[in-house]
Amino acid sequence: MRFLPLCLLALMLTGCVREYHPISSAPSRPQASSEPTRKPASRPAPVKVYTDATDLVSKPFRDLGEVSGDDCQTSTQDSPPNIATARKRLQVKASQMKANAVLLHKCEIVSSTPGCYRQAICQGSALKVSNQ
Template sequence: MRVLPLCLLALSLTGCSLLHKPYKPVEPFKPTPQTELTRVKPTPRPAMVKLYTDAGDLVSKPFRDLGEVYGEDCQASAQNSPPNINTARKRMQIRASSMKANAVLLHHCEVVSSAQGCYRQAVCQGSALKVSNQ
């Protein structure tokens, strides 16, 4: 009676090994030859946007107002690094350059504690300007 379970165990172990396919070595990956080198273009840097903090600096210069722009830096929780006004100002300048502006008149920057989704937030607002060189 003890022989029957041992025979079934031996048969099941050998039966499973017969189902597997024989080992076939894997061939190494061969890269396809490229006839032409592909160059990756770097992303263009945003144009330089001059920051004006005083409207009196623009009195003698002709300019066109392109609209309001803002920049923000968010501190997600109390453990994160505090919001930085310089980062918010730089993001405002980047948004202005995407509007084809070459200057920003800064209205104000402040750190706000009651921002949605942020523990604290630095916000800068200004006007995007296209200043002529005349």
């Protein structure tokens, strides 16, 4: 009687192995599809960060508005907020405004923000600096 369950188990395992299809290492041919191929997302233009307003004295520029970037630590178990990440997000937002420079006003870590245990915040002005 013990022989019958072992045979059924072996039969079931054989059936599972038969359905297994290993991935071949040979490159597969791309399938033609009716969808157009997507281009990768374009990277935002580089935004230069100025920390001192005197660096802009001899350069003509236009102020496009205030921008800010942040990095939030939601709980004590999360990684601490990073000022470099907040600065990078500031640059991305300035790039979306078609700015090529940012005058950095301040970067600080605060703990009084709702929803964040601690938060790194960077604030500045988005600028369009002319190359004259």
